Amino acid sequence: MSTAIQTQALALPTDTYLNSSHGIKSWFLTKDHKRIGILYLVSISLFFLFGGTMASMIRLELLTPAGDLFQSDTYNKLFTMHGIVMVFFFLVPSIPATLGNFVLPIMIGARDLAFPKINLASWYIFIIGAIFTFSAIISGGVDTGWTFYTPLSTQYLTTHVVAAATGIMIAGFASIFTGLNFIVTVHRMRAPGMTWFRLPLFVWSHYAVSVVMVLATPVLAITLILVALERGLHIGIFNPQLGGDPVLFQHMFWFYSHPAVYIMILPGFGVISEIIPCFARKRIFGYAAVAFSSIAIAVFGFLVWAHHMFIAGVSTYSALIFSFVTFLVAIPSAIKVFNWTATLYKGSIHFDTPMLYALAFIGLFTIGGLTGLFLAAVGVDVHVTATYFVVAHFHYVMVGGMLVAYLAGLHFWWPKMTGRMYPEAPAKLSALITFIGFNLTFFPQFVLGYMGMPRRYHVYPPEFQVLNVLSTAGASVLAVGLLMPMFYMLWSLKYGAIAGNNPYRATGLEWQTTSPPPTHNFHETPIVTQDAYDYESETEEVEVVG
Amino acid sequence: MLPRYFPVFPESASTLSPRVDALYFFILAVTIFFTTLVALLILVFAIKYRKEKHPVPTQIEGSIPLEIFWTLVPLGIAMVIFAWGAILFFQETHPPKSSMNIYGIGKQWMWKFEHPGGQREINNLHVPVGRPVRMTLISQDVIHDFFVPAFRTQMDVLPGRYTQVWFEATKAGTYHLFCNQYCGTKHSGMIGTVTAMPHDDYQQWLRGAGAFGSLATEGQKVFASMGCPTCHTGADNARGPNLYNLYGRMVRTADNRTLVADESYIRESILNPSAKIVYGFQNIMPTFQGQLNEDEMIQLIEYVKSLTYNGQLLQLQTNSQQEPPVNLDKIQKGVDVTNPGTNETPMPRTSAVPVQQEALPASPNEQRPAQNAPKQSAPKQNAPARPNGLTVEQR
Numbered sequence: 037m038s039t040a041i042q043t044q045a046l047a048l049p050t051d052t053y054l055n056s057s058h059g060i061k062s063w064f065l066t067k068d069h070k071r072i073g074i075l076y077l078v079s080i081s082l083f084f085l086f087g088g089t090m091a092s093m094i095r096l097e098l099l100t101p102a103g104d105l106f107q108s109d110t111y112n113k114l115f116t117m118h119g120i121v122m123v124f125f126f127l128v129p130s131i132p133a134t135l136g137n138f139v140l141p142i143m144i145g146a147r148d149l150a151f152p153k154i155n156l157a158s159w160y161i162f163i164i165g166a167i168f169t170f171s172a173i174i175s176g177g178v179d180t181g182w183t184f185y186t187p188l189s190t191q192y193l194t195t196h197v198v199a200a201a202t203g204i205m206i207a208g209f210a211s212i213f214t215g216l217n218f219i220v221t222v223h224r225m226r227a228p229g230m231t232w233f234r235l236p237l238f239v240w241s242h243y244a245v246s247v248v249m250v251l252a253t254p255v256l257a258i259t260l261i262l263v264a265l266e267r268g269l270h271i272g273i274f275n276p277q278l279g280g281d282p283v284l285f286q287h288m289f290w291f292y293s294h295p296a297v298y299i300m301i302l303p304g305f306g307v308i309s310e311i312i313p314c315f316a317r318k319r320i321f322g323y324a325a326v327a328f329s330s331i332a333i334a335v336f337g338f339l340v341w342a343h344h345m346f347i348a349g350v351s352t353y354s355a356l357i358f359s360f361v362t363f364l365v366a367i368p369s370a371i372k373v374f375n376w377t378a379t380l381y382k383g384s385i386h387f388d389t390p391m392l393y394a395l396a397f398i399g400l401f402t403i404g405g406l407t408g409l410f411l412a413a414v415g416v417d418v419h420v421t422a423t424y425f426v427v428a429h430f431h432y433v434m435v436g437g438m439l440v441a442y443l444a445g446l447h448f449w450w451p452k453m454t455g456r457m458y459p460e461a462p463a464k465l466s467a468l469i470t471f472i473g474f475n476l477t478f479f480p481q482f483v484l485g486y487m488g489m490p491r492r493y494h495v496y497p498p499e500f501q502v503l504n505v506l507s508t509a510g511a512s513v514l515a516v517g518l519l520m521p522m523f524y525m526l527w528s529l530k531y532g533a534i535a536g537n538n539p540y541r542a543t544g545l546e547w548q549t550t551s552p553p554p555t556h557n558f559h560e561t562p563i564v565t566q567d568a569y570d571y572e573s574e575t576e577e578v579e580v581v582g
Numbered sequence: 583m584l585p586r587y588f589p590v591f592p593e594s595a596s597t598l599s600p601r602v603d604a605l606y607f608f609i610l611a612v613t614i615f616f617t618t619l620v621a622l623l624i625l626v627f628a629i630k631y632r633k634e635k636h637p638v639p640t641q642i643e644g645s646i647p648l649e650i651f652w653t654l655v656p657l658g659i660a661m662v663i664f665a666w667g668a669i670l671f672f673q674e675t676h677p678p679k680s681s682m683n684i685y686g687i688g689k690q691w692m693w694k695f696e697h698p699g700g701q702r703e704i705n706n707l708h709v710p711v712g713r714p715v716r717m718t719l720i721s722q723d724v725i726h727d728f729f730v731p732a733f734r735t736q737m738d739v740l741p742g743r744y745t746q747v748w749f750e751a752t753k754a755g756t757y758h759l760f761c762n763q764y765c766g767t768k769h770s771g772m773i774g775t776v777t778a779m780p781h782d783d784y785q786q787w788l789r790g791a792g793a794f795g796s797l798a799t800e801g802q803k804v805f806a807s808m809g810c811p812t813c814h815t816g817a818d819n820a821r822g823p824n825l826y827n828l829y830g831r832m833v834r835t836a837d838n839r840t841l842v843a844d845e846s847y848i849r850e851s852i853l854n855p856s857a858k859i860v861y862g863f864q865n866i867m868p869t870f871q872g873q874l875n876e877d878e879m880i881q882l883i884e885y886v887k888s889l890t891y892n893g894q895l896l897q898l899q900t901n902s903q904q905e906p907p908v909n910l911d912k913i914q915k916g917v918d919v920t921n922p923g924t925n926e927t928p929m930p931r932t933s934a935v936p937v938q939q940e941a942l943p944a945s946p947n948e949q950r951p952a953q954n955a956p957k958q959s960a961p962k963q964n965a966p967a968r969p970n971g972l973t974v975e976q977r
Contacts, residue, residue, distance in 0.1 A: 276742025322644035415670025488731020
């Protein structure tokens with residue numbers, strides 16, 4: 037369908053958010069959610085490049101069992117910085133702050149988010165947080181691991197722990213602001229006729245994730261403040277010699293950081309729920325089930341944190357309760373996978389790049405989710421926890437799931453954001469390379485993990501080498517797959533085919549306005565009369581509003 | 583450069599290993615089944631309903647029965663895995679009663695092991711085959727983790743608190759011991775081996791390992807040098823609770839809780855004596871925080887564990903009827919009993935008495951067990967209590 041559009045030689049619209057004003061100031065003081073989304077997009081892409089470089093160096097070191105490339109301290113800093121940057125400065129803000137920021141208000145027919153200034157403030161706070169954390173990195177790095185476990189982080193390390201933690205704490209407020217904005221916007225700014233059950237599932241999942249952001253992130257801030265106080269003033273919260281409890285830190289940390297993985301993956305679910313119906317030309321199977329499963333994940337996600345701590349000295353019975361709830365939280369994810377798959381049934385499936393990524397997502401997320409069962413089963417977790425099995429499981433969900441969904445969404449809404457199509461052939465190739473490279477990187481790590489290779493090991497016994505070589509080989513393939521979009525996306529800004537308002541003939545209000553949209557999104561307030569994913573009444577060309 | 587042979591599955595060398603592997607393979611089967619199912623469905627739909635073959639889609643709202651079906655089936659499977667995992671976890675966390683105990687101390691970046699007979703090892707642990715071994719673990723600094731993949735079990739090693747892990751080796755051999763909790767610069771260097779040996783070899787190894795004295799005899803010296811016998815005289819009217827037959831028994835505290843006197847309890851009572859006051863005793867013991875290293879602590883605990891009446895318990899109980907005079911005024915707080923010199927001038931006996939606990943919610947009969955009253959008057963549901971608050975109920 038995109039080819040059909042390209043031949044029509046459309047012109048870009050004259051009045052867009054990109055050309056309404058010019059100059060650096062117009063970007064850095066913008067209150068336009070779309071421009072703020074672009075600011076976030078540029079920032080997190082840079083952070084992703086940084087985190088990815090760290091990952092490449094880690095994989096390069098692990099090519100051989102000996103520690104021949106880096107010193108132990110350097111290696112520890114590498115995986116710490118990889119984790120901190122990727123988790124707090126890429127994965128958490130990725131979809132909500134970029135794609136969510138850009139399309140969520142348009143999807144519900146709003147002119148902007150409810151609090152545009154808070155939205156801009158959130159980006160500045162995010163950047164200030166990044167400056168703190170990166171200053172810690174530049175001035176010598178930090179080697180706590182992204183988990184900051186006490187008493188190692190509070191009493192034993194001499195690196196810039198406080199600066200790094202402060203940065204993360206500050207950046208946390210950015211996600212609180214974003215979440216707050218989304219909640220109020222969804223409640224108050226829906227267009228006439230946009231009832232709750234006509235909301236696109238992208239909005240539902242962002243609503244769920246916003247609730248988690250607002251409720252969980254303050255706990256992270258408290259935890260990191262306590263770490264800083266403990267380091268500076270020795271207040272004895274976590275130090276056993278002063279009557280503190282180091283395991284208390286883990287409870288507090290995971291109370292945020294487990295819901296945080298749902299902060300990371302739920303928006304991905306939203307993206308997939310948009311793309312599958314569009315390219316199957318079909319309404320989504322079981323709209324309500326998919327919508328409510330997001331809410332269920334958000335709720336249950338708060339009650340499973342101690343499954344990271346089964347062997348950390350928690351009582352047997354609390355371990356069993358957390359194991360039980362963890363199995364419950366697996367069910368809504370399974371429901372989503374089955375509904376997406378069922379949506380394909382009797383569809384008319386188009387294999388554009390976003391769809392390739394979305395199908396890859398279903399497969400990889402299924403593996404990622406099912407391998408979670410090994411870790412939820414407390415009897416098996418005792419063997420595999422903190423090994424490469426966990427590393428593989430986490431990356432199957434976060435890279436195979438979240439990152440692939442992000443790429444799917446970025447390709448899907450790229451024409452809306454820029455007005456131009458990405459080039460289809462290299463994009464499909466990059467999706468394929470990413471899929472192959474990803475599996476080659478992380479599948480061997482499951483095997484390594486069950487064999488007992490601990491994570492965060494700089495030097496490892498020689499019998500693990502062959503699988504590590506496979507993994508490193510996969511990482512280099514994956515790097516190619518992930519670098520390609522950076523180049524062809526930038527290329528398409530100037531040379532890409534002009535997309536037109538709705539290159540995929542998708543439903544959804546964002547496709548009814550121009551590409552790129554005008555500053556206030558719609559020239560007239562849209563009135564919604566149909567359900568989301570109403571692909572049965574589709575016409576050849578959706579009329580242009582305004 | 584690469585090894586010609588590379589394993590893809592860990593060695594199985596403990597009684598737990600096949601049980602963990604069994605559940606692992608069950609979940610693996612579930613994983614493979616559902617992954618294949620989803621992948622096959624996607625593949626079939628993608629081919630069958632591609633736009634060239636199937637240009638007009640059929641709109642389907644959804645299906646409540648199907649939603650219920652694919653909610654309940656995964657839920658059922660999840661519950662099976664949960665229950666199986668829970669049972670397995672119970673086995674993993676409950677060492678058999680017949681276990682022998684070995685202490686492990688983790689510190690940046692090495693392991694230290696202490697056998698009851700006083701044998702010490704660094705990074706290499708020797709254990710017998712065919713006998714359950716319980717490791718009592720503690721860290722001197724940060725959190726470590728004792729992980730033996732061939733035994734399919736691991737446990738975090740915490741500072742300030744004992745944790746336990748147990749295993750029974752089934753196969754002689756040498757296995758990896760990893761620290762599996764990131765612990766700083768040389769985390770990946772904090773590795774060692776566990777050597778499982780047949781019983782006779784193990785006995786021979788124990789004899790050849792050059793012990794200077796058992797942990798308990800070493801502990802007795804620590805006990806004396808720290809001035810513990812000043813108060814823990816073992817007499818019925820002592821200032822401190824009697825330590826004989828303490829280990830493994832139920833202890834009643836001043837706030838009327840009961841707990842089992844295990845290693846963690848004994849450790850806490852030495853380092854933080856005010857945390858749990860034994861029923862009938864005063865909060866007068868000073869803390870020994872910072873005065874004992876982990877080795878001495880282990881020796882001390884082993885010494886306390888070695889104190890038994892050898893069957894004379896009942897005799898002592900019936901002798902415990904007299905009440906010493908109460909003289910609270912003379913209790914001196916913060917007395918430095920760590921200085922062995924104070925042994926020569928023991929505290930006045932009169933201050934060392936069980937004290938009436940007025941705030942206790944218990945009935946009058948229970949308030950002063952075995953005090954100026956015939957033993958029979960103690961409530962039957964409580965085990966006969968000694969005046970020092972220790973009960974003789976078996977764990």
